[in-house]
Amino acid sequence: MSGIVVAGAGAFGTALAVALSGTREVTLWGRDGPAMARLSGTRSNPRLLAVPLPPALDVTSDPAALERADILLLAVPAQALRGFLADHAEALAEKPLVACGKGIDLETLEGPTAVIAHAIPSARPLVLTGPSFAADIARGLPTALTLACADPEEGTRLQALLSTPVLRLYRTTDLVGAELGGALKNVVAIACGACLGGGFGESARAALLTRGFAEMRRLALVCGAEDGTLMGLSGLGDLVLTAMSEGSRNYRYGLHLGRGESFEPGVTVEGAATALAAARLGQRLGIDLPVTDAVAALVEGHIDVGSAVRALLDRPLKAE
Numbered sequence: 001m002s003g004i005v006v007a008g009a010g011a012f013g014t015a016l017a018v019a020l021s022g023t024r025e026v027t028l029w030g031r032d033g034p035a036m037a038r039l040s041g042t043r044s045n046p047r048l049l050a051v052p053l054p055p056a057l058d059v060t061s062d063p064a065a066l067e068r069a070d071i072l073l074l075a076v077p078a079q080a081l082r083g084f085l086a087d088h089a090e091a092l093a094e095k096p097l098v099a100c101g102k103g104i105d106l107e108t109l110e111g112p113t114a115v116i117a118h119a120i121p122s123a124r125p126l127v128l129t130g131p132s133f134a135a136d137i138a139r140g141l142p143t144a145l146t147l148a149c150a151d152p153e154e155g156t157r158l159q160a161l162l163s164t165p166v167l168r169l170y171r172t173t174d175l176v177g178a179e180l181g182g183a184l185k186n187v188v189a190i191a192c193g194a195c196l197g198g199g200f201g202e203s204a205r206a207a208l209l210t211r212g213f214a215e216m217r218r219l220a221l222v223c224g225a226e227d228g229t230l231m232g233l234s235g236l237g238d239l240v241l242t243a244m245s246e247g248s249r250n251y252r253y254g255l256h257l258g259r260g261e262s263f264e265p266g267v268t269v270e271g272a273a274t275a276l277a278a279a280r281l282g283q284r285l286g287i288d289l290p291v292t293d294a295v296a297a298l299v300e301g302h303i304d305v306g307s308a309v310r311a312l313l314d315r316p317l318k319a320e
């Protein structure tokens with residue numbers, strides 16, 4: 001039996017560990033010793049209330065667990081991934097590292113697989129992504145995700161290992177498409193939330209979702225993604241979930257921006273930093289990303305939602 005370690009004991013890491021625990025040997029690793037001790041004692045994570053941790057799930061903050069792992073699921077936020085890898089480079093060498101975070105690193109403008117490749121060249125990066133709220137996965141509700149792996153044989157092996165009767169993984173070799181779909185949909189979800197929060201209505205939200213998706217594809221294709229991946233679970237699928245539901249933190253953050261309200265501090269909102277990163281990437285590559293640029297300006301407080309909408313409507317008329 002392969003030992004799976006989920007690194008990052010937030011909502012998503014805990015949900016994945018709960019879902020996979022039972023028939024597999026699973027350890028949930030978190031960096032905060034006292035918090036992990038509490039988790040182990042109460043068998044419950046405050047970030048994922050109402051779902052008890054199964055008795056078989058091992059919970060630890062001991063870095064030796066990372067070294068013992070046969071495969072690691074990295075469920076840390078995108079802006080923390082480089083730091084996490086630097087802290088544990090030796091322990092993670094030569095292992096399959098499955099990036100579960102959704103974002104673009106703001107400093108390097110890289111997605112998680114390039115971040116992994118630069119930090120630990122001997123590791124084998126994979127991506128697990130797609131439409132899935134942590135609470136749904138933890139409660140055992142049916143979910144379908146994309147697993148991207150450059151090596152088809154390893155991808156097939158890990159697809160079987162990480163699938164369960166209710167967690168259905170589809171495989172691809174398109175790492176770039178999978179990671180960019182997951183990262184960029186958060187930016188569009190913020191735009192959609194801001195649209196609703198600003199009182200612009202559901203028709204405008206549908207327009208933003210569609211034009212935002214066109215931007216996602218435009219940027220991803222130039223970065224080397226396959227269009228079919230963007231049209232699948234990790235792109236369109238996750239965009240539909242995130243841009244339409246108050247279960248999404250990115251969407252809720254957008255709603256608050258639209259209403260001119262501040263958002264709960266400390267909540268992970270990947271799309272905020274990723275909007276800035278994607279806007280810079282677009283400039284560097286010469287790609288027109290008006291929705292992304294508007295979200296970046298909103299996040300930085302340079303404009304309000306009214307001006308963002310006016311700027312989008314004032315653009316020259318064009319073919320679809």
Ligand SMILES: NC(=O)C1=CN([C@@H]2O[C@H](COP(=O)(O)OP(=O)(O)OC[C@H]3O[C@@H](n4cnc5c(N)ncnc54)[C@H](OP(=O)(O)O)[C@@H]3O)[C@@H](O)[C@H]2O)C=CC1
Binds near residue numbers: 009047075267268
């Ligand atoms: N929540 C969801 O429904 C889903 C989330 N995701 C993605 O998963 C990723 C994580 O999100 P989520 O779990 O919800 O976020 P949370 O805010 O719930 O948790 C983030 C976790 O990452 C840990 N962490 C942060 N920095 C480091 C570090 N340098 N080293 C080790 N651990 C670190 C935090 O530890 P500490 O508490 O000590 O700061 C915390 O346990 C995001 O990219 C998100 O987009 C994907 C699908 C669904």
Ligand SMILES: O=C(CO)COP(=O)(O)O
Binds near residue numbers: 130189250269
């Ligand atoms: O990625 C997610 C759903 O697939 C979770 O979205 P949020 O990070 O916006 O909550």
